[in-house]
Amino acid sequence: MTAVASTPAAVGGEAAPNDGLEAPPRRWPHVLGVGAIVSLYTALYSTYLLILHTTLQDGLADVGEYDQAISGYAHFMGPHSPFVGLHGAGDAGKLQLADHFTPLLALMSPFYWIHDGPETMLIETAVLTALPIIPLWLFVRRAVRNSGRFGSLAANLSAYLVVIGYGVTWPLQMALWFEFHEVFLELPILMWMIERAQAGRLRQAALISLLLLGVKDDMGFVVAIFGLYLATKDATVRDWARWLPRALRRPRLVLDTVRRRDRAWFLALVPVGLGMVWLVAQVLLPAAGGSPNRDFTYTEFGPTQSAAMHAMLADPGNTFATLFNSHYKTQTLEMLLWPVLGLCLLSPLSLMAAPLLMERFLSVNQLYWVMPYHYNAFLVPIIFCAGVDGALRLSRWLTSARLSARVARHGQPFRSALMTAFAMYVAIYAWSTFDRYPMHHMTQASFWDVSNPSVVAAKQAASKIPDNAYVASATQVGPQLLSRDKVVMWGPPGDRNYPAPPWVLADVKRTSYPFKDVAAQQAEVQRLESTGYRVVFQSDGWLVLHDAALG
Incomplete structure (x- = not known):
């Protein structure tokens, strides 16, 4: 696989250098190489x-x-x-x-x-988890590639090392441990839109970003910031410093600037993204039977959405302090930085992670703060692409004439070496920490061990439930019934207000969410028996109860 040939823009808006010394890249070896990595993962x-x-x-x-x-x-x-x-x-x-x-x-x-x-x-x-390897490989290769054979070799090697590290990075492992969530739809979309932006295909990137609006309620925040990134991608800090005084003297310059290079279309992603967040929360979720307060967990700031927002804006110091007021939050932030050595902070791409982190860390729900579960996986494409971008920016600074004229004379080989070293770190860190996270099991x-007595007994219990039945099941064995029955979660009375099911598959030996403990589960089984349910199967703590009067 190769980079798009038409005027690719390197990270930061600069054209990838090519003085004609580099031979046209060969496609098939990399098609096979990247394809093999994707297949293996x-x-x-x-x-x-x-x-x-x-x-x-x-x-x-x-x-x-x-x-x-x-x-x-x-x-x-x-x-x-x-x-x-x-x-x-x-x-x-x-x-x-x-x-x-x-x-x-x-x-x-x-x-x-x-x-x-x-x-x-x-x-x-x-x-879906493995597919982002393709655009990530393209992103890294394009970022590192320089003139000359050594630069091309460094680009290919760096790209392979980074995607190998991506495959076992800890946020992905935590998400896979959770089995499924909408984050897996987000991963390839976010990675492709960042890669397209780096390739200079900004319109494609903008269109791909709109797919995020169909992934999760809060993805509109990411789309809005991505629109700002696309609109300002080719401008440096020095450009802004020159432009602002001119714009103050000639206000029409603002309009002229917005019109140039599709900037108006990219800026339109801001109201589209923010508007979609409001539309989903206030209109679409309620229309589907949900609550507009479904995701409101900011009661520390106020009892309602408007009150909480007013309190956050009125006291920004307290709002900022809340982001770091727990060691769980700081630990998660620290661990998010380690896979790319914190170099993602040097890239404007990292700003796309800000709303996702803020909405989690300002919440009173502690599950949003910690490393387990799937929440950190939303940030993986941003962290890795921003990490590569940040490493490239740092390497350019370290090889600039302003810092060292001697090093600058050999800038391209030094940059290639630095980027290769960074890529080696990404791969080594990911695999050296593999044993800390779920997939090491x-x-x-x-x-x-599929012959575990508990597993065997649970599957025997599941086999006692007839097809097309309505059953309340203990959470561990419930997925075994999904392909043939109408399954709901077995829980305490009134937990989810399900109608009484004719079949119940219970567990009285192991704690089963949402029960607090085994004693509560045993008490619920006794209550069911007192209301007419009869135990038709029992083994190793697994019970199948049936109420013939219900069906």
């Missing part, structure tokens, strides 16, 4: 996810919600999800769009025509 992710599923290490949240929604799209019935909500036993379920606005899930539905079940979604997750024999 896809196989690794698929194996990891399918073993999690087979050994009951996944759960109904969020596998149940998204599998049911994709299956609904595949059957042309809409993204109905009984897991999200159910009004009656015969109801198709609440729209998944009431929970998160993710219409792009429909793109995953055709593969459900081959197999309608969570296994299909998990394989698609693996593919694949190196342990217990991870692959």
